[in-house]
Amino acid sequence: MANTHVVILAAGKGTRMQSARPKVLHRVAGLPMADYALRATAPLDAASTTLVVGYGAEQVQAALSRWEVGFATQAPQLGTGHALMQAESALAGATGTLVLLAGDVPLLRTATLRALVATHRQAGAAATVLTATVPWPFGYGRIVRTQGRIARIVEERDATPDQRDIREINSGIYALDLAPLFDALRSIATENAQGEYYLTDLVSIYRRRKLVVETVTVERPEEIRGINSRTELAEVGAIVRQGKNEELMAAGVTIEDPATTYVDTDVTVGADTVLHPGVTLEGRTVVGSACEIHSGVRIVDSTIEDGVTINNHCVITDARVATGAKIGPFAHLRPEADIRRDAKIGNFVEVKKAVVGAGSKANHLAYLGDATVGEGVNVGAGTIICNYDGATKHHTVIEDGAFIGSDTQLIAPVTVGKGAYVASGSSITDDVPAGSLAVARGRQTVKEGWVARKRRA
Numbered sequence: 175m176a177n178t179h180v181v182i183l184a185a186g187k188g189t190r191m192q193s194a195r196p197k198v199l200h201r202v203a204g205l206p207m208a209d210y211a212l213r214a215t216a217p218l219d220a221a222s223t224t225l226v227v228g229y230g231a232e233q234v235q236a237a238l239s240r241w242e243v244g245f246a247t248q249a250p251q252l253g254t255g256h257a258l259m260q261a262e263s264a265l266a267g268a269t270g271t272l273v274l275l276a277g278d279v280p281l282l283r284t285a286t287l288r289a290l291v292a293t294h295r296q297a298g299a300a301a302t303v304l305t306a307t308v309p310w311p312f313g314y315g316r317i318v319r320t321q322g323r324i325a326r327i328v329e330e331r332d333a334t335p336d337q338r339d340i341r342e343i344n345s346g347i348y349a350l351d352l353a354p355l356f357d358a359l360r361s362i363a364t365e366n367a368q369g370e371y372y373l374t375d376l377v378s379i380y381r382r383r384k385l386v387v388e389t390v391t392v393e394r395p396e397e398i399r400g401i402n403s404r405t406e407l408a409e410v411g412a413i414v415r416q417g418k419n420e421e422l423m424a425a426g427v428t429i430e431d432p433a434t435t436y437v438d439t440d441v442t443v444g445a446d447t448v449l450h451p452g453v454t455l456e457g458r459t460v461v462g463s464a465c466e467i468h469s470g471v472r473i474v475d476s477t478i479e480d481g482v483t484i485n486n487h488c489v490i491t492d493a494r495v496a497t498g499a500k501i502g503p504f505a506h507l508r509p510e511a512d513i514r515r516d517a518k519i520g521n522f523v524e525v526k527k528a529v530v531g532a533g534s535k536a537n538h539l540a541y542l543g544d545a546t547v548g549e550g551v552n553v554g555a556g557t558i559i560c561n562y563d564g565a566t567k568h569h570t571v572i573e574d575g576a577f578i579g580s581d582t583q584l585i586a587p588v589t590v591g592k593g594a595y596v597a598s599g600s601s602i603t604d605d606v607p608a609g610s611l612a613v614a615r616g617r618q619t620v621k622e623g624w625v626a627r628k629r630r631a
């Protein structure tokens with residue numbers, strides 16, 4: 175929208191969170207709260223976006239560094255009116271409409287902001303307040319109307335008992351004409367219960383100056399719910415997750431029990447994939463179509479292609495699993511595990527920084543670290559790649575079609591050639607040429623009658 179600027183207030187500590195971390199960095203469905211404010215405003219194509227930061231300013235700036243936004247610092251934090259004043263130099267010379275919101279309202283939609291700005295402009299208003307009518311208004315600023323028009327906003331702590339009964343509340347989200355704004359902000363005083371500069375005083379100031387103040391009421395009050403405590407963090411988080419699950423189901427994903435399925439905002443899942451109860455998909459995870467993800471699986475920042483089965487209780491982080499592969503139960507795919515087409519990684523197998531080639535199998539109790547495993551390889555139960563000598567990590571290569579007998583240790587760096595066999599129980603320290611058999615274990619000796627002799631002695 176032409177001639178639009180955005181300011182997001184995020185300087186407060188969020189005292190009620192009881193946290194060392196700035197409130198806007200607490201995560202909702204995998205993203206810092208402030209990200210939602212930026213995502214809601216980004217499609218407005220504003221000429222500028224400024225975040226007012228204060229408590230934990232450096233942390234907040236670092237966490238949001240991928241966004242093209244400016245920062246203004248507010249120290250100390252003397253209230254919402256004071257916070258907006260800190261954006262004055264960032265907005266020097268700017269004209270048009272300022273969209274002002276807080277960084278703690280993750281459910282806010284872009285469409286609502288567009289409607290707010292549209293009404294604001296049509297009315298030629300100096301300020302337009304986004305309001306909501308709620309059954310439980312406590313804690314919010316109340317909208318006081320005279321002859322139907324907004325006269326002022328009264329904070330909970332400054333309200334008379336009658337005003338406390340008003341159920342129309344201030345969302346803390348506004349469209350503001352930049353022309354009269356900063357001059358008016360300077361006339362805000364601190365005569366209130368909290369001794370703060372209340373941005374909300376702008377309404378009565380404008381009314382006194384005979385400027386137009388409008389309101390827009392949201393249809394679903396849920397949308398403007400702010401997060402002030404851990405309880406609200408959990409409640410809003412649940413709403414965000416439910417929305418995400420509904421979106422996935424509408425796109426053809428089966429979610430057996432949405433209440434126990436935790437999918438972060440940026441995760442994608444293809445059609446006809448089934449998510450069983452208790453699945454957690456985090457971060458930038460991508461799951462293809464027609465996959466089956468069983469209970470207790472946690473996948474973080476990983477790519478799962480199509481038709482993959484992940485059995486119960488696997489943990490998968492920063493890994494890739496190609497089409498048709500089968501994983502688990504109880505497998506651990508760590509960073510840079512790269513499981514190719516139709517490969518099988520079975521129970522109690524851990525893979526780290528290793529390629530497991532197409533159709534290869536490591537079905538039971540193995541550790542594959544710092545390795546390149548070719549295609550059609552069979553890794554027997556209990557195989558351990560000894561990749562670490564106490565100082566450095568070394569690489570192991572197992573070429574196509576090799577067979578690694580059970581309980582083998584491959585002491586890296588070592589290469590097992592194409593089609594070679596390694597006998598069970600071997601400690602392999604030297605390269606095994608293609609097509610050969612390597613046996614590297616103590617020979618068995620049998621002492622006949624030994625038990626009886628021992629008993630007699």
Ligand code: UD1
Nearest residue numbers: 183184185186251252253254257276277314315344345346
């Ligand atoms: C504010 C409104 C209230 C509204 C409510 C909606 C005022 C005086 N009150 O109250 O009418 O119903 O939001 O959620 O505006 N902030 C700063 N610097 C400060 C103080 C606050 O940046 O000095 C930021 C906070 O980080 C937060 C936002 O402003 O993102 C709102 O502050 P908060 O203290 O939560 O205001 P409320 O008391 O909830």
Ligand code: CA
Nearest residue numbers: 278400401402
């Ligand atoms: Ca608040």
